[in-house]
Amino acid sequence: MMDCTDRHERYFLRLLSKKVMLYTEMVATKSAIHGDRNKILGFNKIEKPLGLQVGGSDKKELSTVCKIAEDLGYDEININLGCPSKKVQQNKFGACLIKEPDLVAECVNEMVKSCSIPVTAKTRIGFDDTENFQYLNNFVNKISAAGCKTIILHARKAILKGLTPKENLKIPKLNYPMVYEIKKNNPNLEIVINGGITNCLQIKEHLQKCDGVMIGRAIYQNPYFLAEIENEIFSNLNVPSRSEITEKLVEYVKEETQKGTRVNQIMRHTVGLYYGQNGANKWKRFLSDNMMARDSDFQKVDHIMEIAQNNEKANQPIS
Numbered sequence: 517m518m519d520c521t522d523r524h525e526r527y528f529l530r531l532l533s534k535k536v537m538l539y540t541e542m543v544a545t546k547s548a549i550h551g552d553r554n555k556i557l558g559f560n561k562i563e564k565p566l567g568l569q570v571g572g573s574d575k576k577e578l579s580t581v582c583k584i585a586e587d588l589g590y591d592e593i594n595i596n597l598g599c600p601s602k603k604v605q606q607n608k609f610g611a612c613l614i615k616e617p618d619l620v621a622e623c624v625n626e627m628v629k630s631c632s633i634p635v636t637a638k639t640r641i642g643f644d645d646t647e648n649f650q651y652l653n654n655f656v657n658k659i660s661a662a663g664c665k666t667i668i669l670h671a672r673k674a675i676l677k678g679l680t681p682k683e684n685l686k687i688p689k690l691n692y693p694m695v696y697e698i699k700k701n702n703p704n705l706e707i708v709i710n711g712g713i714t715n716c717l718q719i720k721e722h723l724q725k726c727d728g729v730m731i732g733r734a735i736y737q738n739p740y741f742l743a744e745i746e747n748e749i750f751s752n753l754n755v756p757s758r759s760e761i762t763e764k765l766v767e768y769v770k771e772e773t774q775k776g777t778r779v780n781q782i783m784r785h786t787v788g789l790y791y792g793q794n795g796a797n798k799w800k801r802f803l804s805d806n807m808m809a810r811d812s813d814f815q816k817v818d819h820i821m822e823i824a825q826n827n828e829k830a831n832q833p834i835s
């Protein structure tokens with residue numbers, strides 16, 4: 517997710533779950549090839565399994581990025597076929613490519629030939645006035661014939677003109693049955709469902725009909741939801757508490773600030789750590805007063821443990 521799943525967010529999320537697959541923000545092929553590689557594509561090994569999401573429609577560039585991703589140690593490369601933003605459309609990548617199944621198939625084919633890590637795709641179930649099973653099934657079949665065996669389906673269409681990217685995440689209606697139908701008709705493909713999933717019960721229901729679930733906003737807003745998933749879905753009985761996570765994060769902040777990272781670049785991702793808990797406001801206030809400014813003092817990070825421990829006590833069940 518743009519401006520969300522940078523390497524600091526992914527480090528934080530990996531403290532909450534060992535099992536889930538994590539993805540980068542979308543990186544345009546040109547930036548991946550010509551930009552500051554360490555800044556744009558660098559990651560900490562702890563973040564793995566990690567997929568690089570790429571945006572582009574130039575076969576040569578896509579295949580170059582696949583090689584780079586594989587060399588850097590990414591576990592998967594995912595092509596973005598779902599972003600509806602104007603700028604992305606102008607550059608001919610993202611959701612507008614749903615209109616061009618043959619071009620996408622050629623791109624996927626080149627990508628698959630140029631690396632040995634899995635090439636996957638993330639797309640929407642339609643665009644503008646087109647939201648029908650035949651069209652989507654044909655699109656999915658073309659991509660899979662080209663070698664992409666895992667397809668993440670955001671269960672709403674993209675409106676390519678007239679809606680902002682934000683509106684495109686809520687105005688087009690969710691259509692889960694369409695995704696289920698795709699899975700039913702393509703049992704050999706791995707179909708991952710995405711869009712509007714906010715609790716473990718929903719995850720379990722989707723897993724009856726699809727191979728996987730992808731979650732975006734609900735985890736960014738309430739990161740500890742990931743620990744609940746680790747516990748309920750992956751049966752990990754030893755998930756860390758919020759204060760244990762904070763303790764590990766404090767160590768990380770200390771290491772990273774020595775390398776030039778600013779405190780706020782890391783801590784901005786933790787605003788929702790106490791979402792729905794006693795002490796959530798205290799936590800957010802402490803962050804905004806002490807850790808959200810560009811020049812936040814890393815020594816203040818030690819005080820955050822106090823808030824974390826107090827919050828932990830405030831949320832203990834009364835015996």
Ligand SMILES: Cc1cc2nc3c(=O)[nH]c(=O)nc-3n(C[C@H](O)[C@H](O)[C@H](O)COP(=O)(O)O)c2cc1C
Binds near residue numbers: 518598713730
């Ligand atoms: C701030 C933000 C940034 C996003 N950036 C990306 C992105 O870079 N690549 C992508 O495939 N989807 C991106 N998305 C879409 C999400 O991955 C996801 O498909 C969408 O939010 C629906 O899932 P959710 O309801 O679980 O959030 C973004 C969404 C938001 C809110």
